[in-house]
Amino acid sequence: MPESKNLLKMLKIDKSFPGVHALKEVDFDLAEGEVHILLGENGAGKSTLIKILAGMYHADSGQIEISETPTVIPDARTGRDLGISVIYQELNLVPDLSVAKNIFLGREPVLPGVMKRVDWAKVEQESRAIMERLDVKIDVNAPVRSLSVADQQMVEIARALVFDCKILVMDEPTSSLSGHEIEELFKAVNRLREHGVGIIYISHRLEEVHEIGDRVTVLRDGEYMGTWEVKEVELDFLITQMVGRTLDEKFPWTPREHGEVALRVRGLTRSGVFEDINFDLHYGEIVGLSGLVGAGRTEVARAVMGADPVDGGTVEMTNATKEKEEIQKLPHYPLWMALVDVVVFMLALPLFTVIFQGIYDPFTLNMNSPPPLFSGNWFYEWILGGPLYNIPNGPTPYLVAAGLALIRQLGLWFLERQYRWRTLVVDFVSWYALAICAMVFTSLFTQNFVLEWVMIWGGVAMIVIRFLTILTHERKWTPTLAIRRGLGLLPEDRKTQGLTQVLSVAFNTTSANLRRLIKRWLLNLSIEKDFVDEHIDQLKIMTPNQETQIRFLSGGNQQKVVLAKWLFRRANVLIFDEPTRGIDVGAKFEVHSQMLQLAKDGAAVMMISSELPEILGMSDRILVMREGRLTADIDRNEATQEGILRYAMTAD
């Protein structure tokens, strides 16, 4: 495109955050009708650059020219008015409004007249026109919630067009799309290109560079590496441009003996998130899990922990008890079981009524004489109830009880309740609550209390059935069970998921295992005090005292408290998710040393990290994930930054 006009020029953009120099004099430019791909590792500064363009951040220095006029973009609104639209990964739509209304949200045309009527016909018509322009078939009257993610993305693009956008930024648009949907998206992008829109395209998929891009710019560590015509560059060249971070950091790594397998993961799958994950983790080993943000690393860790449901696969922890636990999607409460429950209940109903009538009336607290075992016609007395006992008048209570039972069972079926031990307790309680409600309710309108007995014994029968069913099923892998087996997860977002910010260091350390503090039915806080003191020393947690609230601690010290929490829980298989994110260099070294010490003491450690130097520096073995799949299992000695990045970014 030799004659195409220059849309955007960003010159010597510089931006620092406290502690990080995010962008170092970055240049960027975009021509009309061009797809300019922005490449870089995690944290290379791509999103900072985009946010500066969109007006969400302000550059410390540098100049932005739009259509060759120097421009200042003070806020997001100005950015939009200048024709800059950003489509973020999280889509920004109102789910209940129709596609057309979403496209025109905030700028609906109003018909002339006092009634201020919105011209919905025009909105619909123009939305259709835009959809045609993009050549996609979306019903513009359908609510957005009924669309697939890909279609929602099209709606976002359409919306950008209505805002008369000249510069469209797409942040990883293909990360949640399937192959066919990506094709559709590319078609739409090509159509935009024909209309002269300049597109900045951020992607982690290197294949897409040649498929859709015109030019490509690489950032590394906030530095501008260069811009090339896509036709002139090879993928390998781009990869070498992206890596090459200096390895000047020190890592306290030493070789160790590895023990037997601590954690064995086989075929772990969660559709759309990750697929067929297999790996072993040995005692005394540190395994690094690398990959780009969004490759599914955290999700795998959470699934191994039992925190998220999975569609298939097993997690096996071979700890001292050698017990095998299976992750398995348990069968839902099946319809046949619901029907069996109802039938049993309805059969039990007249029988129990007859048998237990007259023994004990809970309302009057009268003990009546029990029915005679035999006084002539047993069939008459035991099966039909006979005239001796108070048989409820009319069918009403039976119908009400049967109706309630039916509603409950169908409800259970709908809600896809799973069998668990806890379910049993819940069942028991809810059944009795229901029985009492039903009793009170019917007693308001009728005058007998038969129903109570009926419900109670029906409930007992049902719980026995449920009990037997549970015995025949395997146990579900839950965080409770995983933790009991010695698994500990130090989450990426430690501030909210790992710690309670407003509570003390001591409380946060011991709260995950209060049982360990219990002596004679009470919490013995001296155990807590000793343990926390010892570990404040051992882990070098910088805190005034144990009672300090967590929020006053720095990030590194917070991380150490999370670690102390798992040590208190006696966890020996630990998963660190981004353990050193947002931590300063000194504390980083501390965390790494602790990790190593744990491994030396025989724990199995898995470390998820986006920082290649950390992965290379600390791991004995490196696993790489790409788009929900494990693509590589590399030994420490054979690993290089280029190699890892290649596995993380390209399909083999």
Add this chain to the structure above:
Amino acid sequence: MSAAVSAENEKLILGYPVKDIPWERVLLISAFVVLMIFYTFATENFLTLENFVNVVRRDAWLFFLAYAQTLVIVSAGFDLSQGSIMSVVSVMAWSAMLHFGFFIGLIAGLGIGLLCGVVNGFFVGVVRVQPFIATLGMLFIGSGTAQLWTGGLQMGGAREGATLPKHVEEAYVFLAKGNLGPIPFTFIWILIALGAMWYLLKYTRFGTYVYALGGNEQTAISAGINFPGMKIAIFGIGGLLCGFAGLLLSANVSAAGEPRLGGGDQLLQSIGATIIGGTHIFGGRGGVLGTTLGVFLIIFLVNGLNIMGIDTYRQQIIVGLVILASIWVSTLREQKN
């Protein structure tokens, strides 16, 4: 892409593709019909024009309250102060009527309702207090003010000394009980309110923004919608409707200033009718047509029970069960999606 293709191939029932049938609405209408049939057979006087007119005339206030609540809830808000706005409006409008005549009193009542609503909206939109908290404050302030105004007594009616002039009182009562030819006045008020709200929500930018705010507040704000202004307008309109409901109810009860007018279960009934009518409690979905159905269901359910001679306590239990059932139905549907 997929939505359009599948819609073409699908069977249509009454013009709806099968998966888009508004089951909640269908269920609501059929529940109402079943109820009608049941009462018709169970009682003698239920299915008469007189009964129908009486019920709608007496409970007309609930329509306005429920419309106000619907508007607020659709925009992901919540208005707890409706009852006490009714009380304040009742006593203050009565005082204004005593001194300045009927029309000034009417306007004063509506104005005070509007003012209370705008204050609610100010706290929600500008100060950014949670709607629940902001309107809880207004609940206490309103009921306190109403009681302080009158010393806790009913004004007019039984109280000696001050009564409305005869013609003013007649006009006041006429507002709620009068007829225009054969048609009760309240029907006209209800139809006007329904029509206006429906138009507002469906055909104006304001209405679209109400749904947008309820559906995804961040998106709405980033699309340039004026959040504080919208909240003030929404709660303001809500307050205005509450004010009118207060006038109707006090005219209907005694044509007196009643400081505890809205202290009963009026608020709860308006929330109940809104929820039964299919408005989503967290906003974004719903509308006044559904709410109208919800109000009809509640008032006729209660009316039928009254005719059958079942007392208020049991009636409340039954209304509660109906609300739970309606929410259950919508949750089940959501989980399926």
